[in-house]
Amino acid sequence: MGMKWSDVIIGGENDRRVTFRAGLTVYEEALADGRFLGQGWNGAGFVGFYEDKGKKVDVNLSQQAFRLEIDGQLLDSGWVWGGIEKQPDETRPEFLHIVVTLNHSLRPVTVKVHTKLDGTAILTRWLEIRNTGDRPAAVSAADSWCGVLQKIDQWSKCGEPDSLFSLGYFENSNWGAEGNFLWHPLPAAAYRVDGRCRRDRYRHPMFVLRNNMSGEHFIGQFAWSGGYRFEFDLNPDYLDNDRAALTLRAGMDAPAPLRVLAPGETALTPEMHLGLVFGDLDAAVNAMHGHLRDSVFRPQTKQRGGWLESGIGPELEITQEEVFHAIDQAAKAGAEVFYIDASWYAPPKADWFSTVGDWKVYPERFPDGLAPFRERVHKKGMLWGLWMEPERVGAESETAKRHPEWLAKDDRGKSAWGGLLDLGNPEVAAHVERQIIRVIEEHQLDMFRLDFNTHPGKGMFAVRDGFLENGYWRYYDALYGIFARLRDRFPEVIFENCAGGGGRTDIGMVRNFCHTWISDNQIAPYSFRLLNGMTMALPPEYADRLIGGMFAYTKAELEFQCRLLLFARPTYGFLHPCGEVMNPLIADFLRDTLRHYVDFVRPFMATGKIYHHTPEIKGAVPQGIGVLEMTSADGGRGICGLFRLSGSADPKYVLRLRGIDVSRRYRVTFGNAGRTCEMPGYVLAAQGLSIRLEGALTSELLSFEAMD
Numbered sequence: 001m002g003m004k005w006s007d008v009i010i011g012g013e014n015d016r017r018v019t020f021r022a023g024l025t026v027y028e029e030a031l032a033d034g035r036f037l038g039q040g041w042n043g044a045g046f047v048g049f050y051e052d053k054g055k056k057v058d059v060n061l062s063q064q065a066f067r068l069e070i071d072g073q074l075l076d077s078g079w080v081w082g083g084i085e086k087q088p089d090e091t092r093p094e095f096l097h098i099v100v101t102l103n104h105s106l107r108p109v110t111v112k113v114h115t116k117l118d119g120t121a122i123l124t125r126w127l128e129i130r131n132t133g134d135r136p137a138a139v140s141a142a143d144s145w146c147g148v149l150q151k152i153d154q155w156s157k158c159g160e161p162d163s164l165f166s167l168g169y170f171e172n173s174n175w176g177a178e179g180n181f182l183w184h185p186l187p188a189a190a191y192r193v194d195g196r197c198r199r200d201r202y203r204h205p206m207f208v209l210r211n212n213m214s215g216e217h218f219i220g221q222f223a224w225s226g227g228y229r230f231e232f233d234l235n236p237d238y239l240d241n242d243r244a245a246l247t248l249r250a251g252m253d254a255p256a257p258l259r260v261l262a263p264g265e266t267a268l269t270p271e272m273h274l275g276l277v278f279g280d281l282d283a284a285v286n287a288m289h290g291h292l293r294d295s296v297f298r299p300q301t302k303q304r305g306g307w308l309e310s311g312i313g314p315e316l317e318i319t320q321e322e323v324f325h326a327i328d329q330a331a332k333a334g335a336e337v338f339y340i341d342a343s344w345y346a347p348p349k350a351d352w353f354s355t356v357g358d359w360k361v362y363p364e365r366f367p368d369g370l371a372p373f374r375e376r377v378h379k380k381g382m383l384w385g386l387w388m389e390p391e392r393v394g395a396e397s398e399t400a401k402r403h404p405e406w407l408a409k410d411d412r413g414k415s416a417w418g419g420l421l422d423l424g425n426p427e428v429a430a431h432v433e434r435q436i437i438r439v440i441e442e443h444q445l446d447m448f449r450l451d452f453n454t455h456p457g458k459g460m461f462a463v464r465d466g467f468l469e470n471g472y473w474r475y476y477d478a479l480y481g482i483f484a485r486l487r488d489r490f491p492e493v494i495f496e497n498c499a500g501g502g503g504r505t506d507i508g509m510v511r512n513f514c515h516t517w518i519s520d521n522q523i524a525p526y527s528f529r530l531l532n533g534m535t536m537a538l539p540p541e542y543a544d545r546l547i548g549g550m551f552a553y554t555k556a557e558l559e560f561q562c563r564l565l566l567f568a569r570p571t572y573g574f575l576h577p578c579g580e581v582m583n584p585l586i587a588d589f590l591r592d593t594l595r596h597y598v599d600f601v602r603p604f605m606a607t608g609k610i611y612h613h614t615p616e617i618k619g620a621v622p623q624g625i626g627v628l629e630m631t632s633a634d635g636g637r638g639i640c641g642l643f644r645l646s647g648s649a650d651p652k653y654v655l656r657l658r659g660i661d662v663s664r665r666y667r668v669t670f671g672n673a674g675r676t677c678e679m680p681g682y683v684l685a686a687q688g689l690s691i692r693l694e695g696a697l698t699s700e701l702l703s704f705e706a707m708d
Contacts, residue, residue, distance in 0.1 A: 004094040004119025004294075008086060009047065016081050018100060019047050022117040025276050029065050029100075029147070034077045036102055036113070038065040038147015038247075043121075043216045043276040063148055063247045066127055069141035069256075070107055078105040094119035095295065108133030122219070122275035122291035128268050131261035136465035139259045143251030145272040149218060150211065152244040165234060165246060167191065168208040168281070168615075170533060173199035176521035178502040179533025182616055183210070186246075190233045197227025197253045201455045201503045202519075204537045205230075208284060209246075217277050217284035221537065222250055223296075223508035224270035225479075226472035227459065229253035250274075254459040254470045255411070262465065267473065270508055281536075282658070286609045289539040293606070297511050297542070301492050305514065306541050306602045308334055308594055309447075309571040311385070313341025314352045315549055316574075320366055323373050325578040331380035333572060333587070334594050337447050337494065338377045339385030344370070350396070353453065357393030357400055357419065359439055370443050383494065385447025388439055390432045391479070392454055393419040406431075408460040408471065418454040423482075424462060424474035433482045440490060448490075450513070452499035476508070483512035496544075505534065510542060515569050517544045524556030524697050525622040525645035527564055532617060532626055535567065540630060541606045543568040547590070548575050556697035558586060559671070562593040563641050563701050566601050567610075567628050570594065600703060601639060604632035611658040623647035625693060631659030635681075637705040644693035656688035657681075657704070664706040671701035678707065 009019040016031035017039075024045040030037050039048070068075045082101030089095035100113040112128035125145045131137040152164060165186040172180050173195050186209070195203035205228045209218040222228050231249040250272045252258055259267050273291065277284040300306075310330030312323055323340060330338045343352035347362045361369050370386070377384040393400040393407070400407070400419055407415040408422040423429045440448055460471030487495060497504065497513040501520030510516045518534040521527065527545070534543050545568040546552055547561050565572075572590065576582040613627035622645045631638030638659055644651075660666065662682040669676045684704070691700055 006094050006096045006117035006119050008096060008098050008117070010084055010086070018084065018098070020098065020115055020117060020123060021045070021047070022119060022123055022275075023121050024278075025121040025123065027123060027276075031079060031081055031102070034079050034105065036065050036079050036100070038063055040148045040151060041218075041276045043278045063146055065145065065147045066111070066113065067141050067143035067146050067249060067251065068109075068111060068127070068129065068139070070109060070137050070139055072140065073107065074141070075104055075107060075109070078107075079103070079111075080105055082110065092118075107137075109137065116295070118291060118295035120275070120291040120294060121277050121287040122273050124271050124273050124296075126269050126271045128266060129261070130266040131263055134263050136263070136467070137261045138257035138467050138469075139261060139267070140256030141251070142258060142269050143249050144222075144269045145251075145274060146249045147247065149209070149246045149248050150216075152213070152246070163212060164244065166210045166212055167193075167232065168210065169193050169206065169230075170203045173201070173203035175200070175202050175501060175503075176519065176526065178202050178204065178505070178519045178521070179530040179537075180617070181533040181536060182618070186232060186234050188234050188236045188244075190231060192229060192231045194227070194229040194253050196225075196455070197458050201499070202501070204502070204505050204534065206537045208281060208536075210281070215278055217279065217281060218274065219277065219284040219288050220248075220250065220272065220274040221288065221507055222270060222272055223506060223511070224252065225476050225504045225506050225509045227253040252473065254472050256470070257467050258470050259473045260464045260467045260469045267477075270476075273507065281615055282609075282611045285536045285612070289610070292507060293539055296507055298487060300514055300606075301494060306569050306605060307336045307383070307494065308598070309337040309339065309385075309569075310335040310573045311339040311341050311571070312573060313387070313549070314343040317349065318343050318365070320368075320372075322578050324376060326573065327373065327376050327380060327382075329575055329582065330573070331382060333575065333590060334598070335382055335572075337383045337385055338380075339387060339447055339449055340370070340373065341387040341449070342389070342451065344386065351394075353418070354394035354396045356389045357397030359388065359390075359435055374444060383446035384444070385449055385494065385496075386439065386443055386445055387449040387451060388436065389451040389453060390436050391421055391423065391452055393421060395419060408456065408475075409462065411458075411461045411468065413461075417456050420454050420456060420460070422460060422462070422471065422475075423478040424460070424471045426478075429478040429482065433485070436482070436486060437489070440486075440493060445493060447494040447496060449496045450498060452504060455503065480508065480512065487512050502530075502534070505538065507538075510538065515542045515544055518568075520550055522546045522550045522552035523554060524560055525626075525643070527552070527556075527561075528626045528643045528645060529617040529622045531564055531567055532612060532614070532628060535610055535628070536612060536615070539606070540568050540610055544571055545569070546571045546573075548572045557699065558589055559701075560643060560697055560699040562590055563671070563699050564643075565593060566597050566639055566701070567630055567641060570597060596703070600637070601630070604637060605630065608632045608638070609659055613655075613658070617645065619647070621646045624649050625653045627653070627655065629657060629659055635659055635661040635664070635706070638703075640702045640704075642691050642693060642700045642702075644696055644698045646696050651692050651694045653691050653693070654688045655691050655702075656686065657684045660684055660704065661706065662686070664708060666704045667707055669703045671703070681706075
């Protein structure tokens with residue numbers, strides 16, 4: 001089942017039908033009586049051709065495959081077939097790009113429905129909307145993907161409607177609670193999950209939908225950094241013959257209009273990535289990770305990926321002495337990248353938040369500029385990086401004072417959001433791009449660290465052709481374009497994404513970066529729950545974790561804190577005060593942990609699989625025992641971390657490894673005891689190991705490797 005394969009079937013005797021096949025995932029659509037309808041999915045590889053041959057699609061019992069509303073009119077019907085293109089990828093034969101063209105019979109608008117298949121279980125969908133008329137067209141709704149997910153025959157024999165499906169998503173949208181994944185029963189009603197408009201910005205736009213009766217898992221991610229919405233509707237009264245239907249709407253969410261299209265203007269909606277997998281939650285998660293690695297995220301730079309980073313930031317007043325000290329301690333611990341975080345541009349003792357925007361080095365802070373730091377970093381064998389927040393100008397910056405017209409406006413026409421720049425203005429977007437280029441080139445950066453410490457809530461607004469247009473769509477079109485061009489211009493530079501922690505971890509943003517901060521909350525036990533959940537959304541090599549700063553040191557044993565680094569891309573810093581001796585016990589354990597990461601874990605992390613033994617970590621303060629396992633693709637080696645969280649719990653946990661080969665024999669090392677034994681894979685997977693963690697915020701690490 002490891003082969004990747006894609007195909008599309010085009011036909012239908014009475015209706016225009018399109019059947020997408022990717023691996024064993026099948027999705028079908030049809031144009032019938034002017035409606036382009038989602039027909040449903042199959043996760044076992046079969047199509048509905050045989051049973052539906054010669055039958056007409058019932059347009060009353062399906063939902064349109066997208067939602068488009070223009071000038072207050074819902075374009076739910078009236079579509080005319082304009083053709084279909086099948087575009088194979090010359091370099092990757094398993095990739096297909098299918099484009100269905102639809103022209104509307106009443107409104108002067110053309111929609112091209114794009115679907116990309118990469119041979120994995122996950123399909124990618126977006127719309128290309130063109131105003132073909134001679135007047136502006138206000139788009140008030142543009143959902144990238146809608147339609148029927150499943151129709152359940154004889155549902156009443158399966159139990160109550162609320163027991164048919166469980167919906168998993170990240171419970172919280174506020175800072176510091178990212179990755180809190182929980183299952184919820186899906187009611188026989190409409191159910192909506194949203195973020196960044198009606199909610200705060202820290203909920204990653206992802207869901208997992210489990211069919212409790214037949215075992216399938218739908219998994220979806222919306223590649224979008226603005227306001228979004230997932231809406232599900234389970235209708236048990238779908239037909240009189242005891243059939244229930246579950247439909248989905250996935251798209252942008254913000255006060256309308258989302259976009260005002262000028263005559264001849266074209267806009268692309270964000271991508272929706274959606275797939276269907278038979279198997280458990282981790283089967284769906286690993287399918288999504290394979291899709292993201294293979295065809296969404298850019299390849300890492302030629303230098304490798306998964307770098308060990310260290311840096312210095314505004315937790316203290318940055319001086320030349322402090323920076324040199326931080327460089328030296330980073331090198332001793334084995335860092336491969338060193339960066340200076342926020343405040344490098346600010347006058348001494350100035351507020352780093354209010355002085356962003358000018359990006360010049362003040363002689364009062366660094367008399368010799370940044371060059372001596374870069375030289376010291378390179379001499380120590382590390383790469384050199386710098387922090388920047390180019391989308392915002394602080395109130396004390398010269399740029400804000402010179403160009404107040406560049407600031408984004410709220411719906412009252414007032415500037416807000418801490419000096420957010422209006423990237424929907426091409427002049428402003430060009431300025432931001434020039435500033436980033438200048439900083440990279442002037443300071444000869446090997447690594448660029450982006451931050452974004454603001455949130456426009458329901459959106460930015462500008463008057464356009466008589467409409468008060470919401471600015472999210474144009475803003476992120478501009479931002480994504482900037483970083484796509486920067487990655488092309490600087491292919492060897494490491495691009496790191498951050499947004500006040502985990503404010504923009506969506507795959508639309510991360511696709512143009514090498515890795516991303518999933519949170520600024522580093523404190524146990526929340527740190528485990530964060531990593532546990534966010535490694536469902538993102539492959540672990542794209543998720544950053546920290547030890548030593550941001551109060552990470554205030555809770556949990558040293559081993560607990562260090563071992564979390566092994567399941568992500570590690571960063572560390574602030575290990576001991578300038579002028580003081582480092583605690584040798586911290587130095588030795590951290591150095592050993594990082595060496596284990598480099599020598600044992602990193603070689604398989606970017607192609608391996610991850611298993612969430614405890615996907616739900618409940619409680620306002622996370623409690624119980626949390627378990628993460630990560631293995632190579634072939635099951636030849638791996639690690640498993642057990643983390644005792646807060647509160648009372650049974651100290652004994654029976655661990656059954658999931659990613660190993662039951663036919664092989666393994667050498668297993670227990671981190672706490674430092675002992676090694678040999679065990680058959682079958683015993684490790686079926687009978688398991690009894691692990692004891694007696695105290696809260698303690699941990700155990702198992703490393704295992706096949707002996708043949």
